[in-house]
Amino acid sequence: MTIIKVPVKGLSSKEYERSLKVTWQPELQYAWDNGIAIGKYLEALKDGKILGSRCEKCHRIMLPARSFCELCWRPVDEYLPVKDTGIVNTFSICHVNWDASRLKPREPRHLPAVIEIEGASAGMGIMHLLGNVKPKDIYIGMKVKAKWKPRKDREGTITDILYFEPVRK
């Protein structure tokens, strides 16, 4: 049986405006526990350090810190700081906000990147933002360093690193 006719028509924007509907804007708040490993990771950020964890079985130094190695399925052996420098693995120059609304022409573009952090095992990246760089100057393989908030302003959140900026020689 070949499908040639299907149900459902769809509403045009005008029809949709005119249609009756119920709207709801939830006001819910959540408090997420940091847990053991990410708790330590955030404490370390407050101290200006990026914390990984090491597994003696697979010899990986993992980021972000975790309490068990998901490959070996055993508790990690040690938490240890890695460097606050890294290499851009991939990046974007983003013109929209999280809710798909557009940035205004003069607003700075968002510069998300995956950054492979030095001192962790090869390929261990975290997602963060780039800054203090012209978008056109960013490239894969670029060496970057964390730009920390002033110590007194740090709160133990991922935003204690404002962004990663190019290491200038």
Next chain:
Amino acid sequence: MGKRRVAVVGAGLTKFVRRAQETGPELSHQAVKMALDSADLKLKDIDMVTLGTAPDAFDGVHMKGEYLLSGAGGNNKPYIRNFVGGGTGVFAPIHGWMHVASGAADICMVVAEEKMSCCHPHPAGAFITIFDHTTEQPLKPTLIWIFALEMRRYMETYGLSAEDIARVAVKNKKNALDHPSAQVAEEVTIKDVLDSEMLAEPVHRLDISPSSDGAAAMILASEDVAKRLTDKPIWLDGVGWNLDTSYWATRDLYYPRYVEKAARMAYDMAGIKEPSKEIHVAEPYDPFDYKELHHMEGLMLCERGEAAQLTADGVTERDGNLPICPSGGALGVGNPIAATGLMKVIEIYLQLKGDAGKRQVPGDPRVGVAQAWGDLMQVGTVTVLRR
């Protein structure tokens, strides 16, 4: 007892639209009714129902499985919702396969539904909660970030141009002109894609599928029942699924190894040794145009890094040697997430039956594969169908 062979014996599909007037249960009802009619069955003939639908946040309805129960035809039957993010639509028939292959059911209804338009101002906002709440959400990520990051890594690895990628959107939107469910079918050029709004470099607006409302349904049956119902059963001979680590930034995004693992599982089950030669038509998931290429490689339909060249050479056109997304895919038919995955399995079913109408690929295809993908770029779901 070993596994029983499972056949597809019917299918139904609504139109995919930006905003449906129908509710989710009403959309599901339409697809299910159409599937029952296509197989000449009544709801009382259905032993079990499985329903796939993506995050509750689109509808703002918790217990979405229960919300959609009546429309899916699940009242007073063994009914369950399944979910693996964007991979759900192809996982739904895998879940139905479990019901029938195990002997628990002789006939199983598989339903996939999505109504994204409820979420305002844009359903994209609902995706923020897929990111880690502590280490990622404070950076205010949008879903497009992960696609942009993955697309750039893929392009950089193989030296691909924006044109190489845009060609997929051009092909699929054109293919969709022949699909009665299509939402965004149109003739566009590579230039149109590259001139469309830049959202998150390198992703343009026309590189992306739309958000959509729609539903799909498929009926699976055991071998004996299928042979009674139809003289042309299409066999669901291979299923596979796999999830990679949720620490998505710690694996190289250029290659979807979890898709390969899912494909290997499905191919082994279906006895396929050389997928690039033995598979005649494929529907990889294409929510973004580069994803079609990425997934062709993960499905081992070509060498790694080769998919863009095959596309440029016309191999993946509907009349090419390896037709890819002859339906028009998510880029052309639309992307009501779970319903899209099942739409793809339905397309392979119709192609193998010779019932794809204007979309029929030449060469009397006998083996096809459909695949979906999702969560934090970590899940692959694969089905192999055979006539």
